[in-house]
Amino acid sequence: MPKDQNASLSVSRRDVVFNGKIWDVVSETFDYQGQKLVREFVAHPGAVAVIALNEQQEILLIKQYRHPVREYLWEVPAGLLDMPGESRLEAAKRELLEETGYIANDWQELIEFHTTPGGNDETISIFLAKDLRLQGHDFELEGEEVDLEVRWVPLADALSSVMQSQMRSPSAGYGIMALAHQLGVSIND
Incomplete structure (x- = not known):
């Protein structure tokens, strides 16, 4: 049966691009299989x-x-x-x-x-x-x-x-x- 897996990737930079009332938009730089990737996403409290x-x-x-x-x-x-x-x-x-x-x-x-x-x-x-x-x-x-x-x-x-x-x-x-x-x-x- 398929099962999602946790992953602990090294985040080298995290910036808050937008600080909102309920959630923020962040930009993170992380290492992924030898590459430095940048992703923006909504940081949500759950x-x-x-x-x-x-x-x-x-x-x-x-x-x-x-x-x-x-x-x-x-x-x-x-x-x-x-x-x-x-x-x-x-x-x-x-x-x-x-x-x-x-x-x-x-x-x-x-x-x-x-x-x-x-x-x-x-x-x-x-x-x-x-x-x-x-x-x-x-x-x-x-x-x-x-x-x-x-x-x-x-x-x-x-x-x-x-x-x-x-x-x-x-x-x-x-x-x-x-x-x-x-x-x-x-x-x-």
Whole structure:
């Protein structure tokens, strides 16, 4: 079975080309098989996403505006690893509560992936959350989160939407396909 491998190449120079609010653009010079190569990429703090599953095999989706693609996307709750000292699991719990008002008693790691390994170093860890309860929250959402729509959707329907390119969020796609595989769920026609 193919398996990605870590590599420790010597980086001789690293410059921040652009310092952003959430991520930076960096330029690195590194040695690769006797050559000095220069690559620019987005240096990202990483993120987490949550597939929240209820007893009816429905998953919790959110619809959120994403400006770079000028679309409202159906996604799973997700967010940045931007709180110092916070574990990936703690970040996933925080994001589920912040974006949906739900908390979960049962958590497990589902899958992890690199979003765009040729252009950034972001890795997203997706967690499965079960045994959910609506708690609500007492803070106001900001920016593109102010009009989030939250909806329970049958897992088979969400899988069908991903496979027909109707739902194109990579976190949702990866997480939905991983969970469907784990549970033996197939596409509804």
